[in-house]
Amino acid sequence: MxxxxxxxxxxxxxxxxxxxxxxxxxxxxxxxxxxxxxxxxxxxxxxxxxxxxxxxxxxxxxxxxxxxxxxxxxxxxxxxxxxxxxxxxxxxxxxxxxxxxxxxxxxxxxxxxxxxxxxxxxxxxxxxxxxxxxxxxxxxxxxxxxxxxxxxxxxxxRLQPGVLTDEGSHQQDSFNPALDGLLDSPHHTRPEVWQGPEGPMPVPEVLLGGHHERIARYRREQSLAITASRRPDLLALAKDRGLLDAADQAFLRSKGLL
CATH class of the missing domain: 3.40.1280.10 (SPOUT methyltransferase, trefoil knot domain)
Structure with missing residues (x-):
């Protein structure tokens, strides 16, 4: 183009x-x-x-x-x-x-x-x-x-084929349909424990276990929580479109976000 x-x-x-x-x-x-x-x-x-x-x-x-x-x-x-x-x-x-x-x-x-x-x-x-x-x-x-x-x-x-090192990178971007238009979840990298200004800050344990389903669920819940906090309009839109499943809605209700 x-x-x-x-x-x-x-x-x-x-x-x-x-x-x-x-x-x-x-x-x-x-x-x-x-x-x-x-x-x-x-x-x-x-x-x-x-x-x-x-x-x-x-x-x-x-x-x-x-x-x-x-x-x-x-x-x-x-x-x-x-x-x-x-x-x-x-x-x-x-x-x-x-x-x-x-x-x-x-x-x-x-x-x-x-x-x-x-x-x-x-x-x-x-x-x-x-x-x-x-x-x-x-x-x-x-x-x-x-x-x-x-x-x-x-x-x-960045959406053109071959531009990003990982072809699936942009699929996890905030607002992407792959995330149902929600905001992306937080990301962490080494070290496992960072000695930050408020003391030791470990990576969430679920991310270290190698259990892919639990990790996916954790990231989904983080995405839901952040979107509810920062962009409730996007969460409402996803709900109206029927993109929130029973587990999503149960999580949001448990946190008083739905």
Whole structure:
């Protein structure tokens, strides 16, 4: 799949694409990333891409024309027929929240054109005529769309076959359908007893016994308890969907969580 990223700061992506386990997806071309700077498509000696907002107000607004010319070049480079154009995605506070289901959908698709806004935003006329979808990481504002774009690329890359060392790793991620959309359970590693700031802290004994069914049940119960505590909305959703079996419900009732 191919992602074309429109950004005034393409250099921010270079270390991201070269480091970490997900670089396998980028280096292999499983997730091809092409960076485009709208300043290259701006007119004049100063290659201006922003101007003051009509009606007054603080800050500057990204101009529609350089973005449009950049998008035209991307369309030509992708050699897309009209009926198979990749969607144009803008990262924006008004966008739909990006979640696991959305990431899974993107990981199976054709890619997209990702628009990273800056300053006070983008001329609304470009949004109205060119943007197909808006996405948000949450109810907060960032300086630009580069971090959300990296977040989407990272989440999509790790779902590609062969990227993670253990093919089943992402199946145990929080929000994954394999966990019924619940949060993941805690993890432990060596040493068996850690001399922490509050004294000796042993690994839960059940994890040391090698009894796979007991370990699976323990992890399920930890997942249920953490989800009930931190994200009760996810637990309620799993219950409504009939994903909690009798043992799950008995455990939750015993802890006063259901």
């Amino acid at each position: 191919r992602f074309d990223v429109i950004t005034l700061f393409p250099e921010l992506f270079e270390p991201f694409l070269r480091h970490g386990i997900n670089r396998r997806a980028f280096e292999s071309g499983q997730v091809a990333v092409h960076l485009w700077n709208p300043r290259d498509f701006a007119e004049g000696n100063y290659r201006r891409v922003d101007d003051r907002p009509f009606g007054g107000g603080p800050g500057m607004v990204m101009m529609a024309e350089p973005l449009w010319q950049c998008l035209q070049a991307i369309r030509a480079a992708r050699a897309e027929p009209d009926g198979a154009r990749a969607p144009v995605v803008l990262f924006s506070p008004i966008g739909a929240p990006l979640n696991h289901k959305g990431v899974e959908d993107w990981s199976r698709g054709q890619g997209a054109v990702l628009v990273c806004g800056r300053y006070e935003g983008i001329d609304q006329r470009f949004i109205d005529s060119c943007v197909d979808q808006q996405l948000s990481l949450g109810d907060f504002v960032l300086s630009g769309g580069e971090i959300p774009a990296m977040a989407l690329l990272d989440a999509v890359a």
